Amino acid sequence: MSTTTEPGPRAKAERPSRLAHAGRNADERLQAASPLRTLLNKVFPDHWSFLLGEVALWSFVVLLLTGTFLTLFFDPSMEHIVYEGSYTALRGVEMSAAYASTLHISFDVRGGLFIRQMHHWAALLFLAAIVVHLLRIFFTGAFRKPREMNWVIGVLLFWLAFLLGFTGYSLPDDALSGTGLRIAHAIMLAVPVIGTWLASSLFDGPFPGEVIIFRVYIAHVFILPLLTLGLIGAHLALVFKQKHTQWAGPGRTNTNVVGERMVPRYAAKMVAFFLVVFATIALLAGLFQINPVWLFGPYKAAVVSVASQPDWYVMFLEGSTRLFPAWETRFSLFGEHFTLSPLFWPGVVLPGVLTVLMLAYPFLEQRITKDNRIHNLLQRPRDVPVRTGLGAMAVTFFVILTISGANDVVAKSFDISLNAMTWAGRIGLIILPPLAYYITHRVCLGLQQHDREVLAHGVETGIIKRMPDGRFVEVHQPLGTDLEYTGWAVPKKMNRLGALAPAVRGFFVPIERPAAPPEVAPPAPNGHDDTGTGEHTRTDVERR
């Protein structure tokens, strides 16, 4: 089977075609033949978890496409106008031009609402994909040498995406986005020493001023996308240069990549995957309403409603601000009074500490484990219980904060006291992450042990056998003798060994010929065969 079949017509039969002529012309000018071949031949490993970053990339492409459309109609101005568009409920209401143009996009531009909703859904998916991708990288140790730099770029990309999201939903100038800006303003004020200067400079005077929407707009459509695009370019270039990590498995070593060449399979699958991501965003945008700004009304400083939640990726900061106790530090120095706002800790220090910890993690781990080798094989999370535990701890911390960011909605939906929710969040934030660490650590060790057990004794067959002395034992199917754990999944069910594979494919009628019956090998002298493959579902009594 290792010999390959000969596809395609014979090389000799080819006559110089027009295509070949064009190719030769191009090569005379670009000398691209050899680099092009190297590019086409590049090998990529395949695993579903490698698609998570791709979801983020394709969401970003959808964001660029839909965002460009929106700029054709959006007016980032805080000028006061009276709405005269077709949405009857707000006609005659005073509002900013930004809000009015958002209504215009939603009601008076053909397909405008659809594109707006695609843009918003794509943003949510972008952030979600980034976070899940980040978790995948973390839990599998893909950030280890030589990929520390790409981890750092990835963390920066998360924060850029976060800022893109925040600036984006601040633009419509509706009641919800104005409230978000107001809180952002208060967080800026909370920065020690320069807080008031920072806020006043960005807002050009007291809140909200007349320029903030325009400045946020430039950040949203120019500065941040430019930085994001640049970093995404660097991110992909590094993946390309350093080659993708791969899972351990048959034939896979730390010094090779096992997979498919980029063209055509990998490239075609990438294109198809872009289409599927795009399709998902289109379906979400068409079927699920998002951010119906016309229901919220224009931003007014005195107006707010219950369930004022930011987009999901900001909710952990919303939660931290809700949970933090009312601790304000006031002190006097040289006769002047100074204040450290209670917003400073959850709004400035916490995101700062989280960012530094995330950026530093690969280097900390390297220092502690004194592991300076190059790693191209991924680790199963169970094989690194401490890191997996730390990750579970971080996820728990994030989830508690995120739930607390909507604790009023939880309180209302489940008829729980709001104060109880806040206290549950405060206590939970301290107790649950270490608990998550402990449990995850134990689960990892248990899974490790089970892997070893299967390798030593075989797969459970579910067949109970009564021994002559009356004992009952389960029959185990050994996988082989002296198998070592190699960092890859150990089969734990008989059908993973081919024992229960369907005979012939086809739902209504068979679409393939049944395989020839396996040749029955003569029984090995020692009573069981060495390879232990599923072809022969021989069983063996577990020996203890």
Next chain:
Amino acid sequence: MSAQESLETEHGPRPGTTLEPAAGTAEIDINAPGVTRFDLVREGARRDGIEIVVYEPRVEPGSRLERRTERSVALLFALAGLAGAAFIVAYIWWPWEYPGTELNAFHLQRFYTPVLGVTLGLALFLLGAAIITWVKKLLPHEVAIEQRHDGPSAEEDQRITAATLTNVVDESGIMRRPLLKGAIALGALPLAVIAAAPIIGGLIRDPHRPLPEMEAAGLDLSPQDHTGWHPALNDGNPVRLVHENGTPIRPADVAVAGQVTVFPGIPRGTTNYYADSPALLIHLRQEHADELRGQLYELNEGSMYGNYVAYSKICTHAGCPPSLYEQQTNMLLCPCHQSQFEILNNARPVFGPATRSLAMLPLALDDEGYFVAGTVNDAGELVGSDFKVPVGPSYWER
């Protein structure tokens, strides 16, 4: 065990063991007679450090399975085209204009966006599915192994590059010419400042610079230290409490246990220009008013008018409006971060992250019986008054 089996069996050779070398790892003469195109492909891969170890058709050419798969791929493409055409038809001809008051549950316009989403989603999804089916079911199955070339460059290269770099530094002679070092610093420093200058000069704005209205009144008052209730903004007269539409408010306009959001009755007073000014005017029940009067802060003495009290509507935590008024418990709740303020105790924060009481707006009546922000002094004169403490979130120099 063959290479093919070893790759597909779960517990075949463990990582680290190399596969049985397949034919084609050795260089071939591409000009030799009888060389096929695939031989060229393999040779190209070999030159890129790639070994194609498995390359075999997924389906038997001409088999029933192949024809069937081909048909389903074609069907997926055709359906994608159909859904795409449906999107274009819907985009052009489906009624999309907002019908205003004629809108009802079954108006076609309501389904414009869902129809666009479903047709576009289907078109893209089917197209993607067609390509994936094609690739995974019809294209030959391949396993290729590429060697990595990790680690540093060859030591020789490192040395040569290092020499080139140090030579660059040497050529400039910067190390031997300290005068130049200083000169470069002198010459480049202003440029760095020039880069920063527009940001500092253009963007930085003194937070204590008074509003133009304050400057016109001749007062050097930082915007944090006053709101729209400051009498200087009303030619020195007390500022009236007005509704959002600008109409002034008499005590009788607010029912017992009722509350109303009030704004300063000055030009732009109800707009976001004075975003810190909105206040909540509450008409307390007699017993509640007595309770509050009994425990007023010294600062708030004389700020109530009868059973009326007005608190700043800007949260002292993050600036949201704490406007959820619980009539039964006399609490104000901020929906942003759930701070709760006790109305009957100077709007003291009793729960949540807020640290300061909401400021109380001094209330009085003017000659015509309308509410104004002010107090009556010992001489019986009505004097306009702002909030007595800065409202809104804390800041460093507060």
